Amino acid sequence: MSLIVIHNYINGELLPPADGEYLDTYEPATGQVYARTPESGAADLQTAIDAAQAAFPGWAQMPGEHKSQCLIRLADLIEANHDQLAEAEARDNGKPVTLARNVDIYRAAANIRFFAQGLTQFSSESHGMENRAINFTLRDPLGVVACISPWNLPLYLFTWKIAPALAMGNTVIAKPSEITPMTAWLFSRLCIEAGLPAGVLNILHGSGPAIGGPLTTHPAIKAISFTGGSATGTLIKQATAHQHKKLSLELGGKNPTLVFADCDFDRTVEQVARSAFANQGQICLCGSRIYIERSIYDRFVDALTEQVKQLKIGDPLDPQTQFGALVSEDHMRKVLGYIDLARQEGGTVLTGGKQIRLEGRCADGYFVAPTIIAGLSNQCRTNQEEIFGPVCTVQAFDNDDEALLMANDSDYGLACSLWSRDINRCHRLAQQINTGIVWINCWLLRDLRTPFGGMKASGSGREGGLEAMRFFTEAKNVCIQYND
Numbered sequence: 001m002s003l004i005v006i007h008n009y010i011n012g013e014l015l016p017p018a019d020g021e022y023l024d025t026y027e028p029a030t031g032q033v034y035a036r037t038p039e040s041g042a043a044d045l046q047t048a049i050d051a052a053q054a055a056f057p058g059w060a061q062m063p064g065e066h067k068s069q070c071l072i073r074l075a076d077l078i079e080a081n082h083d084q085l086a087e088a089e090a091r092d093n094g095k096p097v098t099l100a101r102n103v104d105i106y107r108a109a110a111n112i113r114f115f116a117q118g119l120t121q122f123s124s125e126s127h128g129m130e131n132r133a134i135n136f137t138l139r140d141p142l143g144v145v146a147c148i149s150p151w152n153l154p155l156y157l158f159t160w161k162i163a164p165a166l167a168m169g170n171t172v173i174a175k176p177s178e179i180t181p182m183t184a185w186l187f188s189r190l191c192i193e194a195g196l197p198a199g200v201l202n203i204l205h206g207s208g209p210a211i212g213g214p215l216t217t218h219p220a221i222k223a224i225s226f227t228g229g230s231a232t233g234t235l236i237k238q239a240t241a242h243q244h245k246k247l248s249l250e251l252g253g254k255n256p257t258l259v260f261a262d263c264d265f266d267r268t269v270e271q272v273a274r275s276a277f278a279n280q281g282q283i284c285l286c287g288s289r290i291y292i293e294r295s296i297y298d299r300f301v302d303a304l305t306e307q308v309k310q311l312k313i314g315d316p317l318d319p320q321t322q323f324g325a326l327v328s329e330d331h332m333r334k335v336l337g338y339i340d341l342a343r344q345e346g347g348t349v350l351t352g353g354k355q356i357r358l359e360g361r362c363a364d365g366y367f368v369a370p371t372i373i374a375g376l377s378n379q380c381r382t383n384q385e386e387i388f389g390p391v392c393t394v395q396a397f398d399n400d401d402e403a404l405l406m407a408n409d410s411d412y413g414l415a416c417s418l419w420s421r422d423i424n425r426c427h428r429l430a431q432q433i434n435t436g437i438v439w440i441n442c443w444l445l446r447d448l449r450t451p452f453g454g455m456k457a458s459g460s461g462r463e464g465g466l467e468a469m470r471f472f473t474e475a476k477n478v479c480i481q482y483n484d
């Protein structure tokens with residue numbers, strides 16, 4: 001079977017990498033190479049920067065209504081190609097095609113439509129003063145910005161970054177993950193079909209060392225919006241420290257799930273399983289530390305284990321599949337290594353704990369059974385380090401204070417979910433938990449207007465709604481005092 005050959009999208013054209021270097025792209029469900037992805041280099045970066053700089057004045061000055069229409073055309077085209085994109089995402093990432101359809105691709109179109117509409121409603125602030133003065137804030141686009149996205153929600157997070165950047169009048173160099181380049185490649189063809197002006201969006205493929213690092217430190221780049229691992233976020237911060245760029249870093253998580261005895265039991269079991277294992281646990285928001293009030297601990301853990309055993313593991317392209325492959329062999333090895341570590345740390349595997357060998361086309365795929373581990377201390381590495389896979393732990397607590405202490409005992413601070421019918425308790429804990437997002441009796445219920453991001457090692461800055469739109473502008477305050 002011939003390999004799909006991916007190109008960069010620069011200045012409105014689909015171009016091979018200047019020096020002809022490519023990476024192999026694997027299908028996680030089969031372990032086979034099925035595409036070749038440009039390993040872009042300095043020459044590609046400079047061509048893209050030149051194109052983005054040349055396009056900037058025209059795009060920045062284009063009336064908002066026209067920019068909005070360009071973006072809406074893109075959202076429409078994602079919707080028109082929904083099934084093709086969902087299948088491509090499932091094949092490239094290993095996620096179930098049903099998830100790709102209902103979540104990833106749906107959300108990719110919604111991201112673009114949301115910011116396309118948002119830009120027509122955006123207004124800057126003004127602040128009147130008593131001594132006959134008024135401040136108003138100018139919010140101009142920054143120029144050329146970088147959007148770097150990861151492999152777990154490929155088109156979903158790619159569009160979540162480029163949409164506000166473009167909406168606010170910036171031109172963009174976007175770098176999708178080299179591990180999952182396929183939907184960004186298909187998207188570049190939609191940009192041409194939509195008539196997006198040349199150079200407004202440029203998509204460079206390749207690895208972090210080859211193109212991600214050079215992109216972030218290029219002096220023409222005014223801001224970087226990054227989602228990925230905390231270690232990479234730190235590298236970007238360090239590499240650009242002397243350059244004073246705007247940075248938005250959405251990094252890892254080790255998210256607590258707090259289950260109280262008064263929760264809606266059946267619904268909580270179902271939703272806690274979803275929060276731990278959706279996308280094979282490869283979402284930065286997944287609840288991987290599950291704390292359960294002692295009086296229901298045994299019953300809840302039994303029910304959760306049963307629920308997880310029912311997950312249909314299979315070929316990501318099969319619409320019946322609920323749980324697919326991990327994204328790469330390296331990542332599978334990392335996850336299996338953490339399961340070994342958990343055993344060494346004294347944990348008991350309640351379900352899963354091993355690689356799964358499927359038959360037929362998926363015999364060599366990267367499948368790991370959804371895994372629940374009990375009997376570990378809160379302080380052990382399994383409970384402190386981000387695994388980013390289908391592994392969660394269960395622990396008991398005796399009261400709200402202990403639950404809070406355990407939940408906050410982490411270097412990370414991204415998301416938390418609370419499951420209780422006591423709304424006073426939920427309000428109290430929501431205020432005291434050190435995470436950027438708190439879900440009460442729900443998980444991953446997303447309103448695109450809300451601030452999204454984490455504390456501590458989970459990142460800095462917030463995405464979403466006005467936070468993202470303002471991030472992609474330079475604010476300038478003008479203060480006028482007037483006389484009689």
Ligand SMILES: NC(=O)C1=CN([C@@H]2O[C@H](COP(=O)(O)OP(=O)(O)OC[C@H]3O[C@@H](n4cnc5c(N)ncnc54)[C@H](O)[C@@H]3O)[C@@H](O)[C@H]2O)C=CC1
Nearest residue numbers: 149150176177207208212213228229232235251252284388
């Ligand atoms: N959203 C999240 O929270 C994510 C967390 N992770 C975590 O990170 C771990 C490592 O996964 P990776 O794929 O290696 O994530 P990563 O952080 O290396 O990759 C994310 C993006 O950053 C780019 N990148 C890598 N090094 C860069 C650099 N020096 N400068 C600029 N861009 C760079 C990558 O090419 C990719 O597009 C995972 O096991 C997981 O724990 C990974 C992906 C998403």
Ligand SMILES: O=C(O)/C=C/C=C(\O)C(=O)O
Nearest residue numbers: 152227250283284285446
């Ligand atoms: O914006 C969202 O709804 C979800 C974002 C998820 C991530 O950033 C992630 O998993 O990396």
